[in-house]
Structure formats: structure tokens, C-alpha cells
Amino acid sequence: MNLDEFETDALAELFNVGLHRAAASLSEITGQRIGVDMPRLVICPITEIEVELTGLLGGEIATVHQMFGGAVAGDAVLLLEQDKAAALAKLMTAGEAGLGGRLDQSAREVLAEIGNIVLGACLSGFGDMLQTPVSFSVPRIHIESLKNILRSLRIDSEEVQYAVIAATQFRMSELAVDGYLVVAVGAKSLARISQVLADRIP
Amino acid sequence: MSERRIRFSDAQAPMLREIGDVLDVGVLSVDEALVITGWNRWLETATGKRAAGVIGKPLAVVEPNLRPAARNAFEQAVHGSTVVLSHRLHGYLLDIPPASGIDGFRRMQQSVRILPLHSDDGATRGAVAIIQDVTERVVREEELRVAMEAAQSANQAKSSFLAAMSHELRTPIGAMSGYADLLGDGIFGPVSDTQRAQLVRIKTVGRHLLDIVEEILAFARIEAGREEAHLADADAVAIAREALVAVEPLVGRKGLGLRADLPSSPIHMRTDAVKVRQILINLLGNAVKFTDAGQISVRVCAAPDGATVDFVIADTGPGISESDIRRIFEPFVQASGSFARTHEGTGLGLSVSRKLARLLGGDISVTSKTGTGSVFTASLPAR
Structure with missing residues (x-):
């Protein structure tokens, strides 16, 4: 199960719209200009996420974790290097x-809000595309190694699982922070996304 | 995976209200039109408004100062989104005064989660806000922040002062040494043997003073975070030999033995050789300084997995007591007891050496027994 080049481009565009919407919300809240880069997208079996992210993220990672359900269901995580997150x-x-x-308690709460906005904006795009709402669990913050984070990714099904990894960069003032969104979904959800994307491509 | 929704039936509502009343957080629920449907006891206490007086009224009427971001958050939640409002970005959701005894804030600082509510048939029926009072925590964080900034500022001021003073001292010491050379060379007239001996003393004392100033400068650079490691390929054995050459005259003057257990083939490292040499000269210099009889021995070896290289320096000095061993890497400290300040030096050598070792990704450890001697091991990464 995989998406073809056009479907992958269309999905990247969906994430791009979500990320820019999130950046606009964050800019409004903070009163500061926040920019994001066009995301680079990788779709792989869930077992290969570590290979894809090794070398890009090091040390302790700060994550905002939200499970989602509805037309598509899965597990979504925003990953940032801990010092950059702080x-x-x-x-x-x-x-x-x-x-x-x-990452003191206040910083964790701010990060939870950032993650909620970013993940919500990106995954709501799925809901809009599928014309049914997507609901989310309360965001949870974790600080741990990449290996442990990936072990905690969970989908309540026995089906083959895939990950959509969107790599971007948040830019603010003189700071540039690499951020990675990992959206783990089952084969059925990915097939549904693929079908809707294929229908939308002229 | 099940959808992440809070679902409940009308029959469950009274039980949920009772649960809400015993919670130590505010629980505020609204329907789709943002009319208040729930207001728990915590909110009654915090706001002074009774549930009976607010339930059934629009949120905007009960909270006329509700800010656009808060209203927007409720709007999003009743349309199915989970919303987080962190106190650092929003301060508060409801306009509530802080608990008595808290200064510095006009309003209670609140951390808020707003979740969509669904009836048991899945239909949206509003949203619930969970409001946590974090004012006390914010006050504590603020106090910590002020204290940390003051400490950082004081530390920077100290480092700047040390660096500036050391520069000011180094220049005249250099000049003193230069003039002593000129006098010794007879530039300003003939010099007697007695005068020449005094000039040698001036130069010796000047060199010693310069060493102390250099040590303070190194300490100030490290403290200010201006010391950087310049990694290059190096041979651990060659570095140890160079350090031994530097301390040989000192060892000879005190009539001590010097034993080097160095492998015949090189031990390759990728490190900052200048800093490793400085660490070894400091450790060797200390060993000589504190040892009055016996010998100093040096051993260099690579760990079996090749990951680290150990430089081991052992002496037959007085040893360090258990209480002192915990403090000897602190700056300006020499081992106390009968040796307190009986040995010259700034007390910075070990502190600087450990900081340099850590800068290179390694560390220095020590084992010692009073009356027998001490063993210092600088363990540094090979790559």
C-alpha cells in the first residue's frame, strides 16, 4: 500500500495548508510572525519510521501526542528536539x-498548545477532505528518546500500519526549529485517504 | 480505534454533576449555542456566582469580558475540536481574582482544556472547559526566573571581571620580565653576579605569576562559555610524552621518581591535543606539588572497546580525605586539613582540568587513600 507521486504531492499540499493555518493561529496568539516551510513527505510502513528519522533528530525528543478518530483514525505526534522546543x-x-x-511546566503547556494547533490544523484537513469531522484526544507531552516514542505509537487494529512523516521547519525571529509530524494510520485509513486524493486529482 | 469523544446520556448528567462538584478544578459546560449548562462548585467558590444563577444564561452574558480567543476556543470545541489554552500564552479564561495572599497578578492564572461533548448517539451537544488554577505555580516560576537571571548576571560579571583583570596583570608581568632580560644582558651597564642572581629570581617569580594569571584566564574563558574544542587527529602517547617533558624539571628539583608506562605504538584519538596536554600538565603538576617523597607514575591505555583513552596519574603524596575528595574539583579549593593553603596556586587547576575534560566529552575521576597517595584518571573519548 502506498501513494503514487501525484497523491503524495496532493497530501503534502494538504499538510502545507494545515501548517500555514497553524502558523497563522500561532502568530495571532503570540503577536509575532511565525513561518513554516513547505513540508517534505515520506510514507512508509510504521516499522521504518526510526530509519527515516535517525540522523534528523538526536538526544531527548519533546513530543506532543494526540490520538484521532472519525473518518480516518490513528495516532499523531509532533516531534521537536528538546532544547529547540524549549x-x-x-x-x-x-x-x-x-x-x-x-522544558519546565509552563514550557510544556505552551508546547501542548502549539502541538494541538499544529496537529489539529493538519488533521482537520483530512476531515475536510473526507467531509466528516475528525476528533482528537487531549494532547499529551512526553520527553524521551526516539526509540521509546516510536514504540508508544498505537493503532487499535491488527491491520498493517503506515506512517505519514511530514518534515518542516518553524521559523520565528532568529530561531529555526525542525519539526516532524508523524501520523500513524492503518492500511484502511491510508487507502481511504489515497482514494479521496485520487478522486481530487484532475 | 474508537473516536476520542466524551459521550454521555441525559441519565448520566446528574452523576457527572456530582463528580464535577468534588473536583479541584473548574468545570464549565456549554451547549452548542454557548449557553451555560454546567458550573461546578469550584467555579461557584472562585467566582462567587452560584450555579443556579448562571446555568441557562449565555456565556457572553455571565462573562461579559470573555476575550475573542476564549470565545473562539469554545466555538472550535462545540464544532468538534479539542482546544488547549496555556496560561503563558493566554493568562486566563474566566475573569477571576487570584486567591488571597497571592501578589503580582490581578487575575487567577488558568491552564485550560476545552473538549467537545457528544450525546450517546454521537451528536454534538456542546463543550466542557476544565480550568486549573496555576497562579501559585506561576508565582514560584517567576521567582525562580528572577533568581536564575540574577545568578547568571552575577556569574557573567565575575567572569568578565576575571578576564579583564587577568589581561591587565599579564601585560605588566610581560614587561617586567622583558626589562629583567635587558638588565641581565648588560644593556644598561655591567651586572654583578649577585645582581644577576636577583634578576633570575625576578624572572622566576614573574613566570610563576604569569602561570597563575593564565590559569585564571582559562577558568574565566570556560566559565564564560568561550572555550571551544578544536578536534584533530592526535596520538595519546605523544601528548603524554610532551606533558612529561614539561614537568620533568619540577620532578627532578624535588628528588622524586618519575615512571612512565606508555605503549610503544601510538593510540589514535580525535581530540584537542592542546587541551589534553594542559589537563595532563595540571594533573602532573598537582601530583608533584603535593608529593614530598616517592614517585609519580603515568600510564596511558585505550579501553578494550576503543571508545575511550585513559590517562592515569598516580602519586605517593599524602592522599586526600574522604570529605575533601568531594570538593577538590570545585574552584578555589585545595584539600583542607594540615595542607590548607600550604601549597602555592590558585586552587583552579583541578576545576579547570575537569571542565576541559568535560568539554572534550570525557571526565576526570580520583581515588585516594590518606597516607598512601592519589590516582587521578582522565578518561577521554577516542573519537
Whole structure:
């Protein structure tokens, strides 16, 4: 199960729209200009996520984790390197959170809100495309190694599982933070996404 | 996977209200038109408004100062989105004064989650906001932030002062040494043997003073985060030999033995050779300084997995007591007891050496027994 080149491009565009919508929301909340890059997309079996992300993310990773359900169901995670996540929270709060490069409680909450906005904006695109709403669990923050994070990805089904990885960069003031969205879905959900994308391609 | 929705039936509503009343958070529910359907006891206490007086009224009427971001969050939630409002970005959801005894905030700082509510047939029936009072935590974080900034500022000021003073001292010391050379060379007239001996003393003391200043400068650079590792291919054995050559005269002057257990073939490393040499000279210099009889021995070996290289320096000095061993890597500290400040130096050598070792990705450890001697091991990554 995989998407062809046109479907992958269409999906990247869907993420791009979601990311820009998220950046606009964050800019409005913080009163600061926040930019995002056009995401690079990789679709792979869930077992290959580590190979795809190794070398891109090192050390302890800060994640915002939300399960989602509805027309498509799965597990979505936003991954940022811990020190970059703290720097992002610090900049967004004018230095009130993330002091000394630490993800303190306030910084974690800010990160939860950022993740909720980013994941919500991107995955709502699926709902809009499929014309049925997607619902989300409350976002959870974790700080751990990449290996442990990937182990915690969960889909309640026995079917073959896939991951859509969207790599982007959040830019704010002099700071650029690489961010990775991992959306784990079952084969049925991916097939449904693929079908709708194929129908939309002229 | 099941959908992440809060579903409940009308029959469950009274039970949920009772649960809400015992929670230590605010629970505010609204219907799709943002009319208040639930207001728990915590909210009654915090706002002074009774549930009976607010239920059935539009949220905008009960909370006329509800900000656009908060209203927007409720709108999103009743349309199915989960919303997080962090206190650092929004401050508060409801206009509630802080609990008594908290200064610095006019309003209670709130961390909020707003979740969509669905009836048991899956239809949207509104949203529920869970409101947590985080004011006390914010006050504590603010105090911590101010304290950390003050500490950082004081530390930077100290480092700048040390660096500036060391520069100011180094220049005249260099000049003193230069003038002593000129006098010794007879540029300003003939010099007697007695005068020449005094000039040698001036130069020796000047060199010693310069060493101390250099140590302070190194410490200030590290503290200020301006010290960087310049990695290159190097031979651990050659670095150890160079360090031994530097301390040989000191060892000879004290009549100590010097034993080097070095492999005949090179041990390849990728490291900053200058800093490794500085660490070894510091450790060897300390060993000589604190040892009055016996010998200093040096061993260099690679770990079996090749990941690290150990430089082991052992002496037959007085040893370090258990209470002192925990403090010797702190700056400006020498082992206390009968040796307190009986040995010259700034007390920075070990502190600088450990910081340099850590800068290179390694560390320095020590084992010691009073009356027997000490063993310092600088363990540094090979690659």
C-alpha cells in the first residue's frame, strides 16, 4: 500500500495548508510572525519510521501526542528536539517559559498548545477532505528518546500500519526549529485517504 | 480505534454533576449555542456566582469580558475540536481574582482544556472547559526566573571581571620580565653576579605569576562559555610524552621518581591535543606539588572497546580525605586539613582540568587513600 507521486504531492499540499493555518493561529496568539516551510513527505510502513528519522533528530525528543478518530483514525505526534522546543516556547512567551533551555511546566503547556494547533490544523484537513469531522484526544507531552516514542505509537487494529512523516521547519525571529509530524494510520485509513486524493486529482 | 469523544446520556448528567462538584478544578459546560449548562462548585467558590444563577444564561452574558480567543476556543470545541489554552500564552479564561495572599497578578492564572461533548448517539451537544488554577505555580516560576537571571548576571560579571583583570596583570608581568632580560644582558651597564642572581629570581617569580594569571584566564574563558574544542587527529602517547617533558624539571628539583608506562605504538584519538596536554600538565603538576617523597607514575591505555583513552596519574603524596575528595574539583579549593593553603596556586587547576575534560566529552575521576597517595584518571573519548 502506498501513494503514487501525484497523491503524495496532493497530501503534502494538504499538510502545507494545515501548517500555514497553524502558523497563522500561532502568530495571532503570540503577536509575532511565525513561518513554516513547505513540508517534505515520506510514507512508509510504521516499522521504518526510526530509519527515516535517525540522523534528523538526536538526544531527548519533546513530543506532543494526540490520538484521532472519525473518518480516518490513528495516532499523531509532533516531534521537536528538546532544547529547540524549549527555545521555541521561550521565544513565544517573551522569555517567560523555557528558561535556561529547560522544558519546565509552563514550557510544556505552551508546547501542548502549539502541538494541538499544529496537529489539529493538519488533521482537520483530512476531515475536510473526507467531509466528516475528525476528533482528537487531549494532547499529551512526553520527553524521551526516539526509540521509546516510536514504540508508544498505537493503532487499535491488527491491520498493517503506515506512517505519514511530514518534515518542516518553524521559523520565528532568529530561531529555526525542525519539526516532524508523524501520523500513524492503518492500511484502511491510508487507502481511504489515497482514494479521496485520487478522486481530487484532475 | 474508537473516536476520542466524551459521550454521555441525559441519565448520566446528574452523576457527572456530582463528580464535577468534588473536583479541584473548574468545570464549565456549554451547549452548542454557548449557553451555560454546567458550573461546578469550584467555579461557584472562585467566582462567587452560584450555579443556579448562571446555568441557562449565555456565556457572553455571565462573562461579559470573555476575550475573542476564549470565545473562539469554545466555538472550535462545540464544532468538534479539542482546544488547549496555556496560561503563558493566554493568562486566563474566566475573569477571576487570584486567591488571597497571592501578589503580582490581578487575575487567577488558568491552564485550560476545552473538549467537545457528544450525546450517546454521537451528536454534538456542546463543550466542557476544565480550568486549573496555576497562579501559585506561576508565582514560584517567576521567582525562580528572577533568581536564575540574577545568578547568571552575577556569574557573567565575575567572569568578565576575571578576564579583564587577568589581561591587565599579564601585560605588566610581560614587561617586567622583558626589562629583567635587558638588565641581565648588560644593556644598561655591567651586572654583578649577585645582581644577576636577583634578576633570575625576578624572572622566576614573574613566570610563576604569569602561570597563575593564565590559569585564571582559562577558568574565566570556560566559565564564560568561550572555550571551544578544536578536534584533530592526535596520538595519546605523544601528548603524554610532551606533558612529561614539561614537568620533568619540577620532578627532578624535588628528588622524586618519575615512571612512565606508555605503549610503544601510538593510540589514535580525535581530540584537542592542546587541551589534553594542559589537563595532563595540571594533573602532573598537582601530583608533584603535593608529593614530598616517592614517585609519580603515568600510564596511558585505550579501553578494550576503543571508545575511550585513559590517562592515569598516580602519586605517593599524602592522599586526600574522604570529605575533601568531594570538593577538590570545585574552584578555589585545595584539600583542607594540615595542607590548607600550604601549597602555592590558585586552587583552579583541578576545576579547570575537569571542565576541559568535560568539554572534550570525557571526565576526570580520583581515588585516594590518606597516607598512601592519589590516582587521578582522565578518561577521554577516542573519537
